[in-house]
Amino acid sequence: MKLGKLLHQSKVLFLAATSLVLLAGCGRSQYVVLDPAGPVAQKQYDLIILSVILLAVFIIPVLIFFAYVVFRYRDKPGNRAMFKPEWDDNKTLEVIWWSIPILVIGILSFFTVRDTFALSEPPSKEGKPMTIQVTSLDWKWLFLYPEQGIATVNYVKIPTNTAVNFELTTDAPINSFWVPQLGGQKYTLPGKVLNLWLQADKEGSYYGTANNFSGEGFTEMKFQVIAEPKQRFDKWIEQIKETSPELTLKDYAVLRKPGLVEKQQYSSFPPNLFNDILDKNGGQYYKSIQTKEQTSIRQN
Amino acid sequence: MFENIKKFASEFFVTGNSLIYAADVSIVLTSLVIVFVLTYYKKWGWLWREWLTTVDHKKIGIMYLISALLMLFRGGVDALLMRTQLAFPNMELLNSEHYNQIFTTHGTIMILFMAMPLMFALFNLVVPLQIGARDVAYPFLNAVSFWLFFFGAMLFNLSFVIGGSPDAGWLSYPPLSENNFSPGPGQNFYIWGIQISGIGSLATGINFFVTILKMRAPGMSLMKMPLFSWSVLSSCIIILFAFPILTVTLGLLFVDRFFGAHFFTLDGGGNPMYYINLIWMWGHPEVYLVVLPAFGVFSEVVSTFTKKRIFGYKSMVFALVSISILSFFTWVHHFFTMAGTTADAFFAVTTMAVAIPTGVKVFNWLFTMFRGRIQMKTPMLWTIAFIPTFLVGGATGVMLAVAPADFQYHNNYFLIAHFHQVLIGGVVFGFFAGIYYWWPKVFGFTLNEHLGKWAFWLWNIGFYTTFMPQYALGFMGMPRRSYTYGWDMGWWPLNFVSTVGAFLMGAGFIFQVWQILYSIKHRDNLRDLTGDPWDGRTLEWSIPSPAPVYNFAVIPRVEVRDDWWYKKQKGVHKKIGAKARNYKSIHMPKDSGIPFIMGLFWFVAGFGFTFEWVWVGVSGLIGVAVSMLARYFQQHTDYYISAEQVEATEALIGGAKG
Ligand code: HEM
Ligand SMILES: [Cu+2]
Ligand SMILES: [Cu+2]
Secondary structure, eight states, X not given: OHHHHHHHHHHHHHHHHHIIIIITTSOGGGOGGGSOOSXXXXXXXXXXXXXXXXXXXXXXXXXXXXXXXXXXTBOOTTOOSOOOTTOOOOHHHHHHHHHHHHHHHHHHHHHHHHHHHHXXXXXXXXXXXXXXXXXXXXXXXXXXXXXXXXXXXXXXXXXXXXXXXXXXXXXXSOEEEEXXXXXXXXXXXXXXXXXXXXXXXXXXXXXXXXXXXXXXXXGGOEEEEEEEOHHHHHHHHHHHHHHSOBOOHHHHHHHHSSSOOOOEEESBOOTTHHHHHHHHXXXXXXXXHHHHHHHHHHHO | OHHHHHHHHHHHBOOSOHHHHHHHHHHHHHHHHHHHHHHHTTOHHHIIIIIITOOOHHHHHHHHHHHHHHHHHHHHHHHHHHHHHHSSTTOOSSOHHHHHHHHHHHHXXXXXXXXXXXXXXXXXXXXXXXXXXXXXXXXXHHHHHHHHHHHHHHHHHHTTTBTOOOOXXXXXXXXXXXXXXXXXXXXXXXXXXXXXXXXXXXXXXXXXHHHHHHOOOTTOOGGGSOHHHHHHHHHHHHHHHHHHHHHHHHHHHHHHHHHOOOSSOGGGTOOHHHHHHHHHHHHHHHHHHHHHHHHHHHHHHHHHHHTSOOTTHHHHHHHHHHHHHHGGGOGGGGGXXXXXXXXXXXXXXXXXXXXXXXXXXXXXXXXXXXXXXXXOOHHXXXXXXXXXXXXXXXXXXXXXXXXXXXXXXXXXXXXXHHHHHHIIIIIIHHHHHHHHHHHHHHHSXXXXXXXXXXXXXXXXXXXXXXXXXXXXXXXXXXXXXXOOOOGGGSOHHHHHHHHHHHHHHHHHHHHHHXXXXXXXXXXXXXXXXXXXXXXXXXXXXXXXXXXXTTSOSSOOOOOSTTHHHHHHHHTTHHHHHHHTTSOOOEEEEOOOSHHHHHHHHHHHHHHHHHTTOHHHHHHHHHHHHHHHHHHHTOOOOEEEEOHHHHHHHHHHHTGGGO
């Protein structure tokens, strides 16, 4: 527990330092990556802090030593510092400075590997996870809710404290789906599903963005993730079902055309839409184990 | 008829933007001025005899240097345009389409047409002199490499005014770079410009690999070889394995686009991920192969300007070679966010492993300075600036290598800040240090130090002002390649600061141009008559500046590392000249116009395929084949410089330290 406390204290210190140096007046909330709102982003945030501390412990002494050397050994008349032009080898020193980076990298590798595997699992074991299917289009985001049967464009609502399995693909060039406050991104690839677990612990509206260049409208491809308590979320679903139009194949064909659109919502969508999108982009070449696993998660 | 011509012209020439019209005008004007000057002073023959047909590595090096500096200017203007567009929210200097073209050309030009030729300039200007050779192993091939690079770069730059620039990013991922998302010549310019110059780069890699292994002066075993040459050798090893991958990848993309194949589109059973893997199997080694020679420069400079032997020579060599090998096992870190869990874990660890030898090198440089005497000349200043910059850049590299954390940095401004920090702080600073260091050897006069210091400080302050805020912008979620942003994001103060920094670097560049022009004008006061202005340690400083065509009147015999330094210490270097008075005749390669003509044919071929004018493309390729045949049947490709001539030249330039 002692280490945990130390880590926490240095975290606070680091934050204080960054807020002084970097923020210079703006609120911390603008630093979305440093303001996690769910367990995935939190884990990544912890890793960021850990790596910064480890590296700082390595770099700062070296920088100080560097400044000292440059100052102490400059070629000035009357500089009485030691001058040993033939000194070019020292086994002990060499061993020391091969081991220091190896040690730093070793520690960091351990945590990296551990968390890489941890993050491929659902963030919380309790509660039923939910699936949302995401398709990046030119230049907008389409969200399908296979369990609820509704669809939205350029914004997505999720219940708080629920692990959400975002299944990602694209019906346009490759893109990347990123909601910094909930966790790091994943690519959207044609014909293939990649999945990304995210979860929001706090209610709120989170900034989401396209993060892999995809042509002319790429910059405008922003979306919102709105996290609400389960009850309000369910109500919203009902409301969409009652008041919004259906998403037909014809609508989809229009949506797919390059261009920008406002936020949209639909009370239903063609049941096979997501698989059709995958197949159309060559999905038949990917009957991989991974996708089978995902369908089985969904059916449970 | 007239209507047809008008229609063709409006598609062929890029129209509709005042910036581009201005560029058109300036290109036409500059060309006219060049033609006029050459004609007026009757210099066409001189240009052809002395430069276009030369196979002398020193002249080829100078041509690489000039081209690279011009490309640095072009890439720099691109950068300033982008930074101006981003200085304020909702700026309308560039629209999305223009911005996309500019970041694509900026990246491609800076890596392939600026960093690479600047590196090849140093290879050519230094390596043969440093290892005591009369030329490279294959002088004719060396000229071919240069002209392939040159015409590849010209083809790529042409896209700005004719046909339209590529706009799918410097690595052009499919499907975005395929026909259905990027129709038209822009993307073809990218393929052919890089393809042609890439073949040249591969040939240079082979050339210097063989040169270093086979042409060292007698007595210079590999472990007595200067570290710059070692770094070039390591870099060439990477080139040998990486560039064929690039050639194949671009070739397949061309087949996709031109013949409608499906290597990189899923709908016919291909896969864009093949491309992404292939391009990074080249791309990651590529960024390391440009930084290794910079490491080599720093090693030479540190040792010379602290008057001390390099610390831990063996460690340094081991680090160089291990980096060149490790660099082939990290490529997946460029797409952690698409690979699987196990791959991420594996490549995260290999990537971090690269930081180990890199960190060791930093310690060795530090301990070379420790207990030395540091002379603050411009080459050393750039080296001193490099160390902290690269330490931080390496550290952010390690942060990026932490795969789960990279999910939060990938493709945002944090990444942009990282690679500019290592590319500018490492590669550009390193090559600048090298140019300042070897300039007197190449041109026979030193550069004005005062202006050089101005340039140095502007570049450095500008660098930190530009890129430190970008790390923070990454944490604020700003994606790379955004052409604009709104007031609501809170991004503008840092963006504004970043833009100011970019202009400071631009001012630094202007000071460098001024420094060069000023020093040319006052070269008589800056002459290097000794051939050894920095009191150097390695062989290149033992001959006059600039070196005569044959480099060494008498090939030196090497006994120890830093051979020249110890000869000076023992005072035996004066006797070399005295003993060497019985010169022998020297065997030299003859100049040839074929490399230039072959480059021109490649250009025609590339241009033809870019516009899908097959007959033009094919005739270009036929021209290339004919040039090769012409070379094959050429006799008398060499000649001798007689002993008397050598003696006369040496007497004139005061060589061999009589
Ligand atoms: C200590 C050594 C280094 C490490 C651990 C490292 C690590 C990384 C990682 C993990 C990425 C990918 C990040 C991402 O896409 O999210 C990256 C990107 C990059 N690095 Fe480094 N790096 C190091 C040194 C260098 C050096 C020496 C250079 C060049 C001289 C360099 C140039 C680049 C470039 C150009 C990119 C981005 C390419 C792009 O996406 O367009 N890095 N680096
Ligand atoms: Cu740049
Ligand atoms: Cu890399």
